[in-house]
Amino acid sequence: MIVLHTEALAKSFTLHLQGGVSIPVLRDVELTLRAGECVALAGPSGAGKSTLMRCLYGNYGADSGRILLRHEGAMIDIAAADARVMRAVRRDTLGYVSQFLRVIPRVPTLDIVAEPMRARGVAPDEARARAAALLTRLNMPPALHGLPPATFSGGEQQRVNLARGFAAGHPVLLLDEPTASLDAANAEVVIALIAEAKAAGCAIIGIFHDTAVRQRVADRLFQILPVYEPA
Amino acid sequence: MNALLEAQGLHLRFGAVRALDDVALSIWPGEVVAIVGESGSGKSSLLRVLAGMQRADAGQVLYRDAAGATHSILDASDAALRRLMRSDWGFVHQNARDALRMEVSAGGNVGERLMAAGNRHYGNIREVAAHWLERVEMDPARIDETPKNFSGGMQQRLQIARTLVTSPRLVFMDEPTGGLDVSVQAKLLDLIRGLVADLGLAVLLVTHDIAAARLLAHRIMVMRHGQVVEEGLTDRVLDDPRHPYTQLLVSSVLAA
Structure with a gap:
């Protein structure tokens, strides 16, 4: 079952403060993603892998083309969706684990991880219990669960981010360098989480610079090549 | 589900100054919308018009109450507006x-x-x-x-x-952290964030503080010279600003 499909997706950045220079990043991207598979984005640094990921999440707005996503049983074009629809898509269908955690002041780790489950209507106690279990699995000791992650190390913050991303059970998950700051033991946990999510029917798009990790989780590669302006 | 508040075609002039130039807006239950822009952009005028504290020259503002009845704010009597302010709305002033x-x-x-x-x-x-x-x-x-x-x-x-x-079902906030020390601002924003999420409030927040908007708002509208120049999901507008003015606004913020 196709859960995500892009058609002629294009994205450029126009820098009005730099004399209006336009930088094309994506052109004619045609990507298809099916339930239960993991597609790894490949290509040289700067080719636009993260930009594609952010376009899919609605964090960057596409210039043209369509991003069709299966949401509540129907394919909708999220490139044209308004902000309210996009919020519902993010709550119920599309998860995103960015490389860096955006820390909210004073909110304890456990609540950060439980929040997407709470937003989907999971009862507070159950959401917190599931959050604690996931954090513990990612080798975050319970003593840290009550603390805001502002003072955590990069690897710890990434695990908080991962726990938050996997907690809600979204049917489509975007993972940007999920093992970048992790040691081998924690990378193994992430590989297992990805395998379990796939087995449960979750479709994943990932960027993995670690080729060993990539070979173990990805079913296929999707090449992204830099866009050059015609001379 | 319906929008709580919907406005269309709002125009307002103060002499030669266009405070509002064809502004439209809607806010839905549980939604936090930030209106950002520099001083004189019209953002506070917009808030005052939506809350019935200032009459617009043209346009329409409709509020839907809990019983499903629709109130036309620009035509409402002072008594009706006072009633709404007591029962359905809240207004947090800067001062x-x-x-x-x-x-x-x-x-x-x-x-x-x-x-x-x-x-x-x-x-x-x-x-x-x-x-x-x-x-x-x-x-x-x-x-x-x-x-x-x-x-x-x-x-x-x-x-x-x-x-x-x-x-209240809908809260208007006009620069709620303006004029406070930075440390006090942070705590207050944090408090507002928690209360808004717990109570599922709909909030229209006017601020010139981009960080505050990022922390609190689901959606952002950027105003300049009485017009909405850009709007969308908060992270989309702030991470991929399109309009020259939004780019200027975002690039002027010091990363902390």
Whole structure:
């Protein structure tokens, strides 16, 4: 079952403060993603892998083309969706684990991880219990669960981010360098989480610079090549 | 589900200045919308028009109440607007002194709004007021003090307690952290974020503080010269700004 499909997706950045220079990043991207598979984005640094990921999440707005996503049983074009629809898509269908955690002041780790489950209507106690279990699995000791992650190390913050991303059970998950700051033991946990999510029917798009990790989780590669302006 | 508040074609002039130039907006239950822009962009005028505190020259503002009845705000009588402000809405002013009664106790300031909403049981009102002082992280032991003695941050907390005690469906906030120390601002924003999420409030927030908008708002509207130049999901507008003015606004913020 196709859960995500892009058609002629294009994205450029126009820098009005730099004399209006336009930088094309994506052109004619045609990507298809099916339930239960993991597609790894490949290509040289700067080719636009993260930009594609952010376009899919609605964090960057596409210039043209369509991003069709299966949401509540129907394919909708999220490139044209308004902000309210996009919020519902993010709550119920599309998860995103960015490389860096955006820390909210004073909110304890456990609540950060439980929040997407709470937003989907999971009862507070159950959401917190599931959050604690996931954090513990990612080798975050319970003593840290009550603390805001502002003072955590990069690897710890990434695990908080991962726990938050996997907690809600979204049917489509975007993972940007999920093992970048992790040691081998924690990378193994992430590989297992990805395998379990796939087995449960979750479709994943990932960027993995670690080729060993990539070979173990990805079913296929999707090449992204830099866009050059015609001379 | 329907929008709580919908506005279309709003125009407002102050002499030669276009404060609002064909502005449209809608806000839905549970949604936090930030209106950002520099001084004079029209953002505060927009808030005042939407809240019925300022008449527009043209346009329409419709508010849908809990019973499903629609109120045309620009045509509403002063009495009808006062009723809405007591029962359905809240307004948090930048300057707490504009909302608080400085010679009345903290508890009285909170309780007064409950009584205006029809609550008459004194013991009950005092208890609810004390509870709300705690919710805004004030010491309930200070319930009998007047806000004259309070710091700016505490006065603002008290104003928030006074506003939220009647469980409004829609809250207008005009620069709620303006004029406060940075550390006090951060705590207050954090408090507002928690309350808004817990209570599922719809909030229209006017601010020039991009960081505040990022922390609180689901959606952002960027205003300049009375026009909405860009709007969308908060992270989309701030991470991929399109309009030259939005790019200038975002690039002017120091990363912390």
